[in-house]
Amino acid sequence: MSYKELNLETLPLPDRFFIDRFRKKIIEWGKKNFTPFPWRTTSSKFHALIAEVMLQRTRAEQVESVYRQFEVKYSTIKKAVNDLDGVFSLLLPLGLKWRAKKIVELIEELHRLGEIPSDLKGLMRLPGIGFYVASAFLSFHLGIRAVIVDNNIIRLYGRLRGFKTSPSSRRDRKLLRLADLMTPKRDFRIFNYAILDHARLVCKMKPKCCECPVKYLCKYGQYILKNNECETSLGTEKIITHN
Numbered sequence: 001m002s003y004k005e006l007n008l009e010t011l012p013l014p015d016r017f018f019i020d021r022f023r024k025k026i027i028e029w030g031k032k033n034f035t036p037f038p039w040r041t042t043s044s045k046f047h048a049l050i051a052e053v054m055l056q057r058t059r060a061e062q063v064e065s066v067y068r069q070f071e072v073k074y075s076t077i078k079k080a081v082n083d084l085d086g087v088f089s090l091l092l093p094l095g096l097k098w099r100a101k102k103i104v105e106l107i108e109e110l111h112r113l114g115e116i117p118s119d120l121k122g123l124m125r126l127p128g129i130g131f132y133v134a135s136a137f138l139s140f141h142l143g144i145r146a147v148i149v150d151n152n153i154i155r156l157y158g159r160l161r162g163f164k165t166s167p168s169s170r171r172d173r174k175l176l177r178l179a180d181l182m183t184p185k186r187d188f189r190i191f192n193y194a195i196l197d198h199a200r201l202v203c204k205m206k207p208k209c210c211e212c213p214v215k216y217l218c219k220y221g222q223y224i225l226k227n228n229e230c231e232t233s234l235g236t237e238k239i240i241t242h243n
Contacts, residue, residue: 008163008174013181022160022217023184023191029213030194033201035060039067040140040193045116046080047071048141052133053103058094060200066094081111102128118142132170136192145188147179152199157182159203162219 014022037060039051050070054063069090074080080087084104091100105127110116117123123134135146149170157178158165169175184191202208207220210230215221224230 005158005164006162008161008169008172008178011161011163013174013178014161018217019182022182022214023187025213025217026194026198027187027191030190030197033197034193035197035201037064037067038071042071044071044075045141046077046110049110049116049129049133049137050103050106052136052140053099053106053128054091054094056099056128056133057096062094066090077107077111080107084108099128118144120146139189139192143189145183145185146192147176147183148192148196149176149179150196152203153179153195155205156195156199156203159207159220160214160218 039048042048042051047067047070051063051067054067070087073090074083074087084107087107088100088104091103094100106129109126117126118138120131120134120138123129123137124131129137132148132150135148138144138146139148151167151170154165154169154175157175158169161178165175198212202212207224209215209218209221209224210228212218212221215225215230
């Protein structure tokens with residue numbers, strides 16, 4: 001049996017029953033598998049925003065040590081703006097020199113403004129802040145509902161619903177509509193953390209479908225179940241799926 005990806009435009013959006021089941025499964029998994037990275041627990045909005053920019057196109061595990069150094073050395077925006085060369089040098093081990101330059105510009109702009117914007121448009125006017133970083137900051141650090149869509153989450157939704165994805169998918173209105181539907185109105189923060197962690201730990205480039213809590217809802221997961229032997233446990237019951 002071959003796996004065929006469909007065109008997103010031809011697929012109907014999921015119904016309420018599907019959405020509720022997916023949210024429930026992902027949130028339950030997320031609570032058990034939450035990764036306590038330091039930027040997730042900081043009370044500093046400045047550090048949180050800088051972390052979200054650091055995380056662009058870089059694995060969280062790589063960012064952690066550099067973030068901890070930044071957090072200790074630059075406890076305030078003022079300390080950072082007074083040592084921009086030091087900030088730039090500290091960020092270089094993460095790679096992406098353009099990002100280090102953008103963070104330096106961001107610090108200068110935050111110092112000029114005297115505050116961090118608390119709305120999507122205001123955040124996106126800042127250097128180095130695009131839709132994803134602004135949405136993540138609002139959701140995780142300001143408690144404002146926002147839909148987060150990065151390449152990992154696009155891959156997850158593509159597998160879940162069985163549609164083709166590409167680098168341009170993040171600008172696809174129907175995909176954004178799908179992500180908006182899936183994101184709860186109330187428990188958006190834990191949901192967004194859960195879906196990020198799930199895409200990072202389970203629904204990876206090489207997915208661990210047999211460990212996935214939503215494999216029975218997922219088009220790709222169903223394909224894996226039908227073509228491989230997966231052993232998993234639901235409560236006290238052992239389930240083995242054969243070809």
